[in-house]
Amino acid sequence: MRKTILGSLVSFPLTERAPRPDEHALRELAERVHETARRKLGRSLSIRQVDAGSCNGCELEIHALNNAFYDLERFGFHFVASPRHADILLVTGPVTKNMREALKRTYEATPDPKWVVAVGDCAANGGIFAGSYAVEGGVGDVVPVDLHIKGCPPSPTDLLAGLLALMKRKLPQPKRRFWSR
Amino acid sequence: MSTLLEMIADGRQIGPHAPWPRAVMPPDAWAFAAVQLASGAWTLVSLWAEPGEVHLALFDPAASAIGVMSLRTDSGRFPSIGASHLPARRFERTVRDMHGLEPEGSPDNRPWLDHGTWSVSAPLGAPSREVVSPVVTEPYRFLPVEGEGVHQIPVGPVHAGIIEPGHFRFSANGETVVRLEERLGYVHKGIESLLVNTPLDRAAKLAARVSGDSTVAYSTAFAQAVEAACDVEIPSRAAWLRALMLELERIANHLGDIGAVCNDAAFALMHAHCAVIRERVLRAANAAFGHRLMMDRVMPGGVGADIDRAGRKQIKQLIATIRRRFPGLVALYNDTTSLQDRTVHTGYVDLELVTQYGAGGFVGRASGRAFDARKVFPRAPYSSLDFEVPTSDRGDVDTRVHIRMSEIEQSVSLIDRLLDGLPEGETRTDMHLRDAEGMALVEGFRGDIFVWVRTKADGTIARAHLRDPSWLQWPLLEAAIENNIVADFPLCNKSFNCSYAGHDL
Numbered sequence: 001m002r003k004t005i006l007g008s009l010v011s012f013p014l015t016e017r018a019p020r021p022d023e024h025a026l027r028e029l030a031e032r033v034h035e036t037a038r039r040k041l042g043r044s045l046s047i048r049q050v051d052a053g054s055c056n057g058c059e060l061e062i063h064a065l066n067n068a069f070y071d072l073e074r075f076g077f078h079f080v081a082s083p084r085h086a087d088i089l090l091v092t093g094p095v096t097k098n099m100r101e102a103l104k105r106t107y108e109a110t111p112d113p114k115w116v117v118a119v120g121d122c123a124a125n126g127g128i129f130a131g132s133y134a135v136e137g138g139v140g141d142v143v144p145v146d147l148h149i150k151g152c153p154p155s156p157t158d159l160l161a162g163l164l165a166l167m168k169r170k171l172p173q174p175k176r177r178f179w180s181r
Numbered sequence: 182m183s184t185l186l187e188m189i190a191d192g193r194q195i196g197p198h199a200p201w202p203r204a205v206m207p208p209d210a211w212a213f214a215a216v217q218l219a220s221g222a223w224t225l226v227s228l229w230a231e232p233g234e235v236h237l238a239l240f241d242p243a244a245s246a247i248g249v250m251s252l253r254t255d256s257g258r259f260p261s262i263g264a265s266h267l268p269a270r271r272f273e274r275t276v277r278d279m280h281g282l283e284p285e286g287s288p289d290n291r292p293w294l295d296h297g298t299w300s301v302s303a304p305l306g307a308p309s310r311e312v313v314s315p316v317v318t319e320p321y322r323f324l325p326v327e328g329e330g331v332h333q334i335p336v337g338p339v340h341a342g343i344i345e346p347g348h349f350r351f352s353a354n355g356e357t358v359v360r361l362e363e364r365l366g367y368v369h370k371g372i373e374s375l376l377v378n379t380p381l382d383r384a385a386k387l388a389a390r391v392s393g394d395s396t397v398a399y400s401t402a403f404a405q406a407v408e409a410a411c412d413v414e415i416p417s418r419a420a421w422l423r424a425l426m427l428e429l430e431r432i433a434n435h436l437g438d439i440g441a442v443c444n445d446a447a448f449a450l451m452h453a454h455c456a457v458i459r460e461r462v463l464r465a466a467n468a469a470f471g472h473r474l475m476m477d478r479v480m481p482g483g484v485g486a487d488i489d490r491a492g493r494k495q496i497k498q499l500i501a502t503i504r505r506r507f508p509g510l511v512a513l514y515n516d517t518t519s520l521q522d523r524t525v526h527t528g529y530v531d532l533e534l535v536t537q538y539g540a541g542g543f544v545g546r547a548s549g550r551a552f553d554a555r556k557v558f559p560r561a562p563y564s565s566l567d568f569e570v571p572t573s574d575r576g577d578v579d580t581r582v583h584i585r586m587s588e589i590e591q592s593v594s595l596i597d598r599l600l601d602g603l604p605e606g607e608t609r610t611d612m613h614l615r616d617a618e619g620m621a622l623v624e625g626f627r628g629d630i631f632v633w634v635r636t637k638a639d640g641t642i643a644r645a646h647l648r649d650p651s652w653l654q655w656p657l658l659e660a661a662i663e664n665n666i667v668a669d670f671p672l673c674n675k676s677f678n679c680s681y682a683g684h685d686l
Contacts, residue, residue, distance in 0.1 A: 001450070001517055003509070004450060004454065004509060004510075007509075049343045050339055050346075051343075051344070051345045051368070052346075053367075053368045054368070055391065055392060055396075055682045056345055056393040056394050056680065056681070057390070057393025057394070057476065058393070059343050059345065059393070061473070062343050063343050063456075064456075064460060066456070067453070067456035067459070068453060068456065068457050069460050079343060081341035081342070082341070093368065096369060097296075097299055098296045098366055098369055099346060099367050099368065102338045128386055128387060129370045129372070129390075132372075132374060133300060133301050134369050134371035152390075152476065
């Protein structure tokens with residue numbers, strides 16, 4: 001174990017090591033997310049993920065946000081285990097009839113102020129599953145949605161961009177104080 | 182005693198039906214199948230229905246053969262297989278929910294996927310059976326657990342992590358789990374219903390979204406079933422590319438889950454390193470095939486994405502990275518005794534149970550059932566490639582982790598040879614559907630995915646049935662957790678990593 005830890009300590013951070021064309025954009029995006037998160041949230045925003053009927057594809061990419069390449073926590077975002085600790089609900093999937101009640105209750109258990117981000121094409125309007133007897137529709141058909149992140153599934157980069165957009169457009173502007181710029 | 186195929190040959194053959202036969206059987210053959218299943222001579226592959234008919238897909242291990250028995254049910258009833266063979270029970274409860282057909286003699290008549298929230302009952306049944314109000318009105322009855330000091334812990338459907346929804350009802354005595362009862366169906370989207378009379382391309386898209394982590398495996402299984410029905414031979418380059426994608430998907434999922442099991446034992450270091458390699462797999466997949474999960478890349482008739490020189494190089498680099506990095510992680514796992522303290526002897530499942538349930542994948546193989554669809558029903562390119570199917574009989578969390586580690590090594594070696602031997606040529610062939618039925622069994626990372634389709638000459642899919650390997654693994658999780666402590670449930674659960682979406686459909 002020591003070897004692995006030491007190896008990690010002496011090697012360069014992953015994002016630096018293998019720059020590829022698309023990673024420049026990612027880095028730029030990361031910087032913007034970082035700056036906005038700091039200004040608006042004081043580096044603290046709790047996310048509760050709710051799978052309301054997804055195929056699990058979106059979950060995999062949301063998971064990826066936590067890996068060393070994207071490292072969502074450096075912006076002050078973190079995933080929490082309970083809706084009672086959450087500021088944002090990240091909801092995936094077409095909402096199935098069988099999950100409708102659970103989603104509503106999760107929403108109600110989340111304290112105000114709260115924002116709902118619908119992740120994936122299915123979450124927008126039911127996607128390919130729209131019209132099924134077992135599907136209620138998109139997330140917006142059950143709880144109010146603040147932002148949609150498109151994709152099937154959206155890549156971690158899309159998700160980062162989406163969270164940035166949420167902060168820019170939806171979260172309240174911080175009050176200007178005389179000591180601030 | 183006659184073999185499964187001899188028995189089916191005596192029935193009224195349905196054709197064309199490929200690659201394995203289906204026949205309409207008399208009730209005594211159905212009863213005989215129940216006996217064979219209960220005695221362990223045959224293994225249940227799946228049980229599903231359509232209006233007026235119940236289908237039973239069986240595997241005869243002695244002959245390595247699959248066959249489907251169908252029973253006419255004009256009365257809306259059929260003799261229960263689950264009455265004598267436990268693994269059939271959830272299938273029969275589903276048939277009752279979806280088709281309104283009654284399994285006669287089944288001791289468990291509780292609904293399964295139908296939670297009473299749909300606007301129809303028996304959505305896949307005969308149209309005349311459709312009613313407006315839901316039939317399920319009473320609250321779900323969990324099995325009673327009695328005894329001094331027994332308390333219940335309800336968990337879900339919304340869980341604490343970034344995972345799919347399902348309900349677990351623990352009955353515990355102190356810290357020890359006396360019984361776990363699963364309740365699933367929360368992510369039921371009615372996929373089989375959406376597949377009825379659907380154009381082929383839309384059906385393929387739906388199949389690719391049954392379980393996102395196994396999208397390649399599902400697409401491949403669906404495509405193979407359609408190709409079998411229509412007697413279409415795909416170009417060999419397409420078959421090799423499918424195998425390449427399947428192995429990439431297997432590695433990505435195994436990496437994610439090995440890390441997650443360790444994370445559930447609070448060993449985040451392993452999780453972080455596995456997640457990094459997993460991300461590299463997804464990036465290589467994206468570079469080679471244009472989608473991180475390779476969704477919609479496999480389609481009936483071949484594949485929709487060919488690999489170029491750059492993509493090939495990315496994957497070659499990826500396997501070099503895995504060969505360099507992964508052995509260190511295996512050693513890290515093996516050298517960390519505090520981690521093994523949690524995984525060894527935890528969540529034990531014995532050979533008898535995995536054989537009875539016909540559990541596939543690493544869940545079966547970690548308990549001694551050496552079934553791998555790539556070996557039992559070899560197809561190109563697997564038939565020409567040498568690889569091992571890691572098997573053990575220790576049956577605990579640790580063994581399931583080890584089996585998956587060994588499978589990663591096998592898959593890396595397979596990918597290397599798949600890239601080297603990749604034949605030149607076309608990657609797709611034209612699909613012309615005909616009135617026929619086809620089946621396929623494809624080894625996804627979780628185990629064997631079974632797909633049955635009925636195609637129509639007008640280019641649509643008349644009906645399809647997709648059975649996730651989790652159907653036969655979820656019940657074993659209930660057995661694995663018995664007498665373990667509640668705190669070890671996440672470990673046990675992650676070591677199985679059954680699919681909710683694939684099961685609920």
